[in-house]
Amino acid sequence: MTQLDYILQQIVNAVSLGSLYALVAVGLSIVFGVLKLTNFAHGDVMMVGAFGVALLVGIGVPFPVAVICGIAAAAVAGFLIERIAYRPIRDAPDVARLLTSLAVTYIIENVGILVFTSSPRNFPLPDILNTSWEMSNGAITFTSINLLTIALTFVSLLLLGWFITRTTTGLGMRAAAEDMSAAHLVGLNVNRLIIVAFIVASAYAGLAGILWAAQAGVVQPQMGFTPLLKAFVAAIIGGFGSIAGALVGGYILGALEIFIVAFLPSSVSSYRDAIVFAVLIAFLLVRPGGLLQPNREIKL
Amino acid sequence: MATPSPVLLSVENLEVNFGAVRALKGISLDVHAGEVVALVGANGAGKSTTLRTISGLSRPRGGKIIFDGKPIGGIAPSRIVSLGIAQSPEGRRLFGGLTVADNLRLGACTRTDKEAVVRDSERMFMLFPILKQRLKQLAGTLSGGEQQQLALARALMAAPRLLLLDEPSLGVAPLLVRHIFSALAELKRQGMTMLLVEQNITLALDLADRAYVLRTGQVALSGRSAELRDSERVAQAYLGAAT
Numbered sequence: 001m002t003q004l005d006y007i008l009q010q011i012v013n014a015v016s017l018g019s020l021y022a023l024v025a026v027g028l029s030i031v032f033g034v035l036k037l038t039n040f041a042h043g044d045v046m047m048v049g050a051f052g053v054a055l056l057v058g059i060g061v062p063f064p065v066a067v068i069c070g071i072a073a074a075a076v077a078g079f080l081i082e083r084i085a086y087r088p089i090r091d092a093p094d095v096a097r098l099l100t101s102l103a104v105t106y107i108i109e110n111v112g113i114l115v116f117t118s119s120p121r122n123f124p125l126p127d128i129l130n131t132s133w134e135m136s137n138g139a140i141t142f143t144s145i146n147l148l149t150i151a152l153t154f155v156s157l158l159l160l161g162w163f164i165t166r167t168t169t170g171l172g173m174r175a176a177a178e179d180m181s182a183a184h185l186v187g188l189n190v191n192r193l194i195i196v197a198f199i200v201a202s203a204y205a206g207l208a209g210i211l212w213a214a215q216a217g218v219v220q221p222q223m224g225f226t227p228l229l230k231a232f233v234a235a236i237i238g239g240f241g242s243i244a245g246a247l248v249g250g251y252i253l254g255a256l257e258i259f260i261v262a263f264l265p266s267s268v269s270s271y272r273d274a275i276v277f278a279v280l281i282a283f284l285l286v287r288p289g290g291l292l293q294p295n296r297e298i299k300l
Numbered sequence: 301m302a303t304p305s306p307v308l309l310s311v312e313n314l315e316v317n318f319g320a321v322r323a324l325k326g327i328s329l330d331v332h333a334g335e336v337v338a339l340v341g342a343n344g345a346g347k348s349t350t351l352r353t354i355s356g357l358s359r360p361r362g363g364k365i366i367f368d369g370k371p372i373g374g375i376a377p378s379r380i381v382s383l384g385i386a387q388s389p390e391g392r393r394l395f396g397g398l399t400v401a402d403n404l405r406l407g408a409c410t411r412t413d414k415e416a417v418v419r420d421s422e423r424m425f426m427l428f429p430i431l432k433q434r435l436k437q438l439a440g441t442l443s444g445g446e447q448q449q450l451a452l453a454r455a456l457m458a459a460p461r462l463l464l465l466d467e468p469s470l471g472v473a474p475l476l477v478r479h480i481f482s483a484l485a486e487l488k489r490q491g492m493t494m495l496l497v498e499q500n501i502t503l504a505l506d507l508a509d510r511a512y513v514l515r516t517g518q519v520a521l522s523g524r525s526a527e528l529r530d531s532e533r534v535a536q537a538y539l540g541a542a543t
Contacts, residue, residue, distance in 0.1 A: 165402075168405065168406070168409050171398060171402050171405065171406055172406060172409060174395070174397065174398060175395040175398060175406055178395050178396065178397055178398075179393055179395060181357055181389070181393065182389065182393035182394070182395065184355075184356070184357060184377035184378065185355055185357070185377060185381070185386075185387050185389055185393070186381065186386075186406050186407050186409060186410075186454060186455075186458065187377070187378045187380075187381025187382060187386075187409055187410035187458060188378060188406065188409055189376075189378045190378070
């Protein structure tokens, strides 16, 4: 394998991982934008999507149908979380809201463990998505699920871009994220915007959860924790609350993680997560508002 | 006014608290259709709070707000806009990361009459020609005066029957202030009803038919602009001196 092939391979891996982070981070940023709330339960919504697919395929539903149902289940879960847990405390102090968000996470994960046990179960990926493709005589390999992840992320982010720049609801979501009272004053129905934000963000989390599980090959009730944490980092790097920032941050983080492992000696790269978080801390010192929001401090 | 027109907005004994502080201690005022009414007074007199409460951003603790015969105190801000009250807020409060065109579009977000919205944006470009040149630009990159024009245009895009204006001259270069107030005078000629909060008392009284002078959350004085212009008591209320 030549050096160039190796680099190309790592770029494919980085784009694939970055896509997943971007999908999750975008949802976190959408919700943070309208509510100024870090929705830790976002990772559990991923789990709902992935489990939905696993269970439906288990009873014989065709995979593509199961994926659509899984995304819908995640959207419904997000809707219910907003309605039941967050709306009653919308005007409460930040600390109370943050704790509620954590509590929702623990409740969903523990219910998941109660129903499904905490041991991982197989994620039923159709054979066609499990096949590997080779280029340059086997120097570069990627699986169909890798390609599907990149393609689906690309399409769904284009759709999101259209939504937030062309529709009144999408523009309204960005407006409310910038200035809530001004959004009220122009007559936006902020309550409705928040509901839409949760549904959209959760649908993206569902898709991300399904793709994450497909790459990992397993589903498990606590599977959302790691991607949530990573997406959180990605969103902060990009500028928390900014949808474009979440996207950029996701790909930067994906690339950072892959390249640390690929190009640094293993004695260093085994500290991958520590390095990533060190980069985050350094980054926040220099640019507290994130890449796309210079000079604006993040308040969680 | 020569012919008495119907009362469009009537505020009766309005009380608003901010925590333990009583910001408004029973304010009453009327705005007739087609009239321009100014609220003047020193900082902290309760002018902005009055406008915020009419728009539904603050909840009244007591008293009534009646618009076009319907009580609107405490209902959702978006419904108040739908009923026909739009506000150009203090500090402009534009969506700086959105384009001028998108800010205008959101100004019309409560409306369903698409063709009339297009006609109204043409009217805005007649009133504020600079906005037409800036359509694709982010609102945050406009100058203070341009931002103020956009804030006015955004409020007007709701096709309001009552326009609330909070400090339209604040942070605007003097030359543009004159431009903005001539646009407001043009709106007045077209019959727009306005309730204006303005620090610059000369500008306010020149534009308005009548004015209320607020002091520490109460109406200290009210009357026709021409009468108030020469009144010593206006200056006293402004300075917060005891009468």
